[in-house]
Amino acid sequence: MASMRPAALAFVLLAASGCADPDPIEPAASVDLATGAIHLSAQLRSNGGLVQVTATLRDDDGYPIVLSGGDELLLSAPGGLEARLVEYEGAHYGQLETGATSLDLVLARADGRVVSPIELPPAFALSGPPVPASRAQPIPITWDAGDSSYQMRVEVGGPCLPSWYGRPFSEDTGAYEIQPADLGTPAGVEDCALIVEATRAAFGLPLAPELAPSSAAAAEQVRVVAIETVP
Amino acid sequence: MMRARSLLVLGAAGAIAGCELEPGHDSGEVSTRDLLVSVDASDEGSGAAVRIDLTGPNPVGNVRLSEGDSLSLSIAGVAWPLREVETDGSIAYEAHPDGLVDDLVLDLIRSGDRSALDVGVPVPPPFTLTAMDLTGDQPLTIAWDAASGEHALDLLIEGDCIGSLVRPLATDVGAYAVSQAELPIPTLLPCPLRVTLTRCSTTQRPLLPGIEGGNLHAGVVQRRAIEVQWLP
DSSP states (O other): OTTOOHHHHHHHHHHHTTTTSOOOOOOEEGGGSOGGGOEEEEEEEEOSSOEEEEEEEEOTTSOBEEOOTTOEEEEEETTTEEEEOEEETTEEEEEEOOOOSEEEEEEEETTEEEEEEEEOOOOOOEEOOSSOEETTSOEEEEEOOOOTTSEEEEEEEOTTSSSOEEEEESSOOSEEEEOGGGOOOOTTOOSEEEEEEEEEEEEEEEOOTTSOTTOEEEEEEEEEEEEEEEO | OHHHHHHHHHHHHHHHHTSOOOSSEEGGGSOGGGOEEEEEEEEOSSOEEEEEEEEETTTTEEEEOOTTOEEEEEETTEEEOOEEEEETTEEEEEEOOSOOOSOEEEEEEOSSSOOEEEEEEOOOOOOOOEEOOBOTTOOEEEEOOOOOSSOEEEEEEEETTTEEEEEEESSOOSEEEEOGGGSOOOSSSSEEEEEEEEEEEEEEEESSTTOSSOEEEEEEEEEEEEEEEEOO
């Protein structure tokens, strides 16, 4: 050891000190940031009776922000309904029991409330055949047709399908037929429920202008129906 | 042991010569148990093509049938002559049958090694494709001869006015419909569309049943295309 050259010794010391693990970056505290330096992104999802929201806060460099100094995020709906979002592993979650489509995402700060009104896509009802449908024939599903400025998508899955498949639509006509060729049901399956999930979505919704310009929200109306099927 | 030794000699000879080995090495210097037979076949409904490549292990690579060795192809009992072709310095064997109406059967006859006879290559069933024009709010409907079996099925819809839509189908039931809302919004109507349905089977197994070494890799495609119009 006494004969070890300085360069080799330095290498050993570096390795022993665990230099490969840099110190984790300390998240910024919201209380230290101006509102205009807070980048808020949010996803809202409604099933017609419940609205759930996921929000993240980041600074100008893209690092997470921790709410502090009494700052908080709230989701509010008409009629005085309001829920405080809770933080879990860097994201903020909340939900409200409401069928409303006009909601506010609020960043409450000591110097006032920064309110971002968010309009969910139009609500719709989704339905399939009222009696068990044959998987050997197209299975119609319908919903309330909508404005094609929203993105409409249907996903089909279920315990007897090997995987889910999705169909995006260029126009929201309110109708789709599940094709037998899309159902890879294994041989021998008898009764089986297909799960159909329809989503009407809007992306890039602007948030309060006081926030950083990149702030935006996505909003979805989601409906799910189970369709009983037979071979 | 003999195989390993001969390959070692080949590699050493190449290294000593200071040059890369030429493609299309003589099959007489490659054991059947070191051979990979690759079959690429397609039937477009208006004629078929079969290409067979023979490959030895490194550093041999591409293999040319030498004197005394032969390869033959038959389909439903009809023999189709294989022609040696050279593409980009690589030797292959090609045939152009009228159609892939049944499984391919290969016979690789070796004068100085084990022959591989009656090597079957599964072919997905041929079919006829029909489709209806899109008018009003009617969907694009297509129909073909349904078939069971271990093949993949893919639908491609393409046109200058919509780009392309690729859709793997889970089950080969012989009918499918695509609503207009599932297609990209056309830039102009009427819009000619090309609908292509592809059945594809792949095979990977030993060339000689029950004998280790020597492999068969095959990809066989039945493809049919049809033109339809998307009308206002």
